[in-house]
Amino acid sequence: MMRKEKLLEINNLEVSFLTDFGKVNAVRGISFNVSTGETLGIVGESGCGKSVTALSILKLLEPSSAEIEGKIAYNQMNITNFTDSEMEKIRGAEISMVFQDPMSSLNPTMKIGHQLFDTLIKHEKSSRKEAKKTVLKMLESVGINDVETVFNKYPHELSGGMQQRIMIGIALICKPKLLIADEPTTSLDVTIQAQLLSLMKDLKNKLNTSIILITHDLGVVANMADRILVMYAGKIVESGTVEDIFYHPKHPYTVALLGAIPRMDLGFNQKLLEIKGYPPDLIDMKPGCAFAKRCMYSMVICDEAEPLVFECGDEHFVSCWLQHEYSPKIEKYNS
Ligand SMILES: Nc1ncnc2c1ncn2[C@@H]1O[C@H](COP(=O)(O)OP(=O)(O)OP(=O)(O)O)[C@@H](O)[C@H]1O
Ligand SMILES: [Mg+2]
Structure with a gap:
């Protein structure tokens, strides 16, 4: 069998937050890999450290309160100590993220179309005309009908479900090698949810994208993931293939x-x-x-x-x- 190439390697990651009540040990020494083209599901009860793990990979935790230890390697590159400007080259084009709370991550002062446009122009050298076409196509593919109208709206003018779709559009538009999706479809109705999950599947099949899929919905991981990590209180308590976890926990x-x-x-x-x-x-x-x-x-x-x-x-x-x-x-x- 061909050896699977490791795209992301996390080694003994520890994340703690200094708070007024003491030090919160949110992630307590976890190690895992994601191979190229693999979908890794992360499940566990609320507060077990799923989002904190995801945010540390992209270095999106506030450095003044979060203390991070351990090693993170992406594509054989040790990115543990990457600066913000070094990370900028990785975010979006290499690793992109769909956040749990779309409103906090969309820019409230910028029209939807321009947010997608910006992401695209920043990482790809396409003309503005071409870029607009790509943006409209992306909006369509995340299940938005009236794309020209939505292009000119601000985030607050859209429903939560629409915002979440836009987030997924932004995350996918640069065709990242690794997509981190944190509860990507939680607030959406079942039809749209299925549509977006199949969009992610398409991307994976076409571009061999790796996906880290964080969710409470065991049905979603069973359908999408190759492997699953079960987290509890900041640790991985069990990991295995979908079959291992569902049939032989x-x-x-x-x-x-x-x-x-x-x-x-x-x-x-x-x-x-x-x-x-x-x-x-x-x-x-x-x-x-x-x-x-x-x-x-x-x-x-x-x-x-x-x-x-x-x-x-x-x-x-x-x-x-x-x-x-x-x-x-x-x-x-x-x-
Ligand atoms: N900025 C912060 N300051 C202090 N504690 C934090 C901070 N961010 C997260 N935590 C704590 O870290 C722990 C893990 O949080 P995290 O958001 O990763 O949970 P989660 O598994 O994503 O939960 P959910 O399923 O509800 O999204 C929680 O106890 C949370 O309260
Ligand atoms: Mg979370």
Whole structure:
């Protein structure tokens, strides 16, 4: 098999924020890769560090409050210490992002058409006439009908769903090598959502674009992703192919997130599992597994030591003491 080329390599990324209440450890040492042409899904409950991870890749966190450690390499280039002007060359043309909150990232003072236009002119040497054509085509392809009108509108004149489509248009217009999409379709109706997801799929097929897809919607990752990272309290607790995660989840948190997987011993009429309790406070994290308090299989070791990472398959890794050879065997996690 051909070796997959790694486009993005994140090594031991740690991100913390200095706040009035203390240091918030939002991302606590995560490592992962994205290969060329691969779609990587990132899932996890609210507050687990998905957006912070995405924003650190593009260095969009406020340097005065965010402390970032670890190594980020893009296309074999160590971009960890890139300055803002060095990052400018990468943002948009190489790596682009669809933000969770479109209004905060569209420029409120600039008409939609000009925002797309600007992005395009900045990175590509096309004539203005050609650029306008490309912009209108892009607006069409993200499901906007009256493109000439929308071209001349300001962001606040458009609905949330429209804004989100524009964001996706801006992110795609320079044909980036890596697209980071943070909840790209959350506020959209199902039809438009499907349309935009298929647009992203097209781009991936045509240009071999890599995608990091952050979402709460497990249906979306199941459809789009090749591989999935499951995050909990700033860490990756499990990673694997879509098949590994959906059919052979090994972390009790993943299982809880997926809802119930049928248990032979319970027969029919089983209730869906729900995740009781809340994620831990990310200030003053205790040692041990962050999920232990909510885990029905929690052991003494879980409160005392950070679980090791166990390899359960070629691309399947899980950080849970249940995988240790001396742990009690629980059929659904050890089979
Ligand atoms: N600028 C900031 N200052 C302080 N804390 C922050 C800041 N940005 C994020 N955090 C904290 O970091 C943690 C991770 O936040 P993040 O936005 O990455 O979560 P998320 O997984 O994207 O959640 P959601 O699914 O709700 O979008 C949260 O506890 C959040 O409160
Ligand atoms: Mg988020």
